[in-house]
Amino acid sequence: MAGQIDSALWALNAGQTSLPIRAAKGPLRFIATGKALPVVGTDQAVSLVIMDGLSRLAEAGPKTTMGVQGQSSAGATKKNWKFKLRNHAGKKLGVTYGSWPESTSITLKAYGSFADGSMALDRSMIREAVAAELWRQIRRNSSDGDNRIAPWYAWSAGAAAQSASLLSEALFSTDSTPVELYWTDGSTDPQFLGLYMWRSNNDPDSYLMTPDHQSHCLLQPQHAPPDLWSRPDYLSGQFWEFMSPDAPDPSVPARLIEWFAAILDGRASWQDWPDYLNLRSWIDYKVFSEAVGSFDSLSNNIILGSWTATASTGLWDVFVYDLDETLGCVWGYNGNADPADIGLITAQSTLWTAFSEHFADRIAARWRELRRAGVLSGANLTAIMTRYAASMRPGAVLADQAAWGTNSISSHAYIATWFEQRVRWLDQQWGGAD
Incomplete structure (x- = not known):
């Protein structure tokens, strides 16, 4: 019975290309699973689970990619991340969070500091x-x-x-919401990478x-x-x-x-x-x-x-x-x-x-x-x-x-x-x- 349910869920996720996510009531948590945490200049294939506290809200398939986002972030200690979402069949997956416009990518802003400490940036x-x-x-x-x-x-x-x-809630700008990001290679418990802000994309449809x-x-x-x-x-x-x-x-x-x-x-x-x-x-x-x-x-x-x-x-x-x-x-x-x-x-x-x-x-x-x-x-x-x-x-x-x-x-x-x-x-x- 459990196998049949798993198969049904996989088929449902594989066919989904648009995924609405309700605004979280508790802490929003992302758990990314992949072979290795990406470094600057490389993207890694990951699967991504999105949770509201302990409740599972959504997931993206294993052909989702994760990489460092932004030139300034590349030189910071704590780096921005960008997820390009795919469903379980490998097709682009559009996510709508709350009233934000749909996007096939997620940007997590880190607001990290420069390694040399030369500038007091927002933390x-x-x-x-x-x-x-x-x-x-x-x-x-x-x-x-x-x-x-x-x-x-x-x-x-x-x-x-x-x-x-x-x-009526068109942003004409970006909005953000806090996210706790966790990473695992699948063999260990998820490791806390930090607290980030999921920022809505700045695409023309926001305007x-x-x-x-x-x-x-x-x-x-x-x-x-x-x-x-x-x-x-x-x-x-x-x-x-x-x-x-x-x-x-x-x-x-x-x-x-x-x-x-x-x-x-x-x-x-x-x-x-x-x-x-x-x-x-x-x-x-x-x-x-x-x-x-x-x-x-x-x-x-x-x-x-x-x-x-x-x-x-x-x-x-x-x-x-x-x-x-x-x-x-x-x-x-x-x-x-x-x-x-x-x-x-x-x-x-x-x-x-x-x-x-x-x-x-x-x-x-x-x-x-x-x-x-x-x-x-x-x-x-x-x-x-x-x-x-x-x-x-x-x-x-x-x-x-x-x-x-x-x-x-x-x-x-x-x-x-x-x-x-x-x-x-x-x-x-x-x-x-x-």
């Missing part, structure tokens, strides 16, 4: 998730009723939007876009120089990565960049913004970046997107990405990023400085609106942190810190205090909640 493991949720709350909060992260037409712009017409829709433009700069926003020629080079459409036309985003360049050299004016920008998106991005101290968000970890773009028309939005260097984790400061002394984030960009000067009154008004609403408050940030840390077992946190270390900027108290001090300093620039 709280919730910084990125907390900052992204804060941005989403900013985008959804408005006194005029415009409470969507994206403009209304994003929900009716193509196949992705049609299939998700009721997807209600489809890559075969030519006006669905989604692109990200890659460690670009400060003049990124005035150099349309960079769009055909190494500094921009197109995520959508499949056959990108650089002349489409060039229209926006050329307008920025013309503003900076006096040939154009910000008064023409209704032809180019979803202005609330850009103002909210400015306010958010200043609030969390996101220095890496102007010419690297920023997403530029449009659902209506052509070479002659269309409005552009901006979105957040990769936010572990926020909330007091600032490159080069090694744990000493004073909330006031670091000044304004956008001062490092000529374009964003010009934007901030022209729209100063609107930016200050938006800041005060969000302060009055309680979105930009220490109490709200603490509530968000509590939400993401809730399913982290204290024992797993301690075991991860024992294995991989921690630092002074990674306590919840440090993050909350830094944010409250940063908000008070920005109140002095823009006026407080009252």
Whole structure:
């Protein structure tokens, strides 16, 4: 009888190509089984079991692969992992966790430190998730009723939007959830590798876009120089990565960049913004970046997107990405990023400085609106942190810190205090909640 049940389960798993996983109630646990733990540059075949506490939620077949994810992670002590999922028949397996879009891969972010200890990086493991949720709350909060992260037409712009017409929880960013990762070669009990954050993929469908829709433009700069926003020629080079459409036309985003360049050299004016920008998106991005101290968000970890773009028309939005260097984790400061002394984030960009000067009154008004609403408050940030840390077992946190270390900027108290001090300093620039 047991053999018949096993055969039936194998057949069911072999035929499955889409696997919904309910949001975990307890600690989410991954158990990977393979011949050897992968090293940088190699993938290993593994099987993967996903558990909610002691309850088995799902599994991926033995042709699933596991490898180190990310260039920065390759040089860190604790490395990111990426699983490319296959069912028991070896076919691609799409996984949907909670309300996240389906993906055939899983990325586990490690938030490890550099081996030489040269930089204090995030070891709280919730910084990125907390900052992204804060941005989403900013985008959804408005006194005029415009409470969507994206403009209304994003929900009716193509196949992705049609299939998700009721997807009120569309992220337009990434979300994360804690995972305890265990490894075994099959001959020993599973070994605890660490506590990680499963981060949702940053694919076009997270933005209600489809890559075969030519006006669905989604692109990200890659460690670009400060003049990124005035150099349309960079769009055909190494500094921009197109995520959508499949056959990108650089002349489409060039229209926006050329307008920025013309503003900076006096040939154009910000008064023409209704032809180019979803202005609330850009103002909210400015306010958010200043609030969390996101220095890496102007010419690297920023997403530029449009659902209506052509070479002659269309409005552009901006979105957040990769936010572990926020909330007091600032490159080069090694744990000493004073909330006031670091000044304004956008001062490092000529374009964003010009934007901030022209729209100063609107930016200050938006800041005060969000302060009055309680979105930009220490109490709200603490509530968000509590939400993401809730399913982290204290024992797993301690075991991860024992294995991989921690630092002074990674306590919840440090993050909350830094944010409250940063908000008070920005109140002095823009006026407080009252």
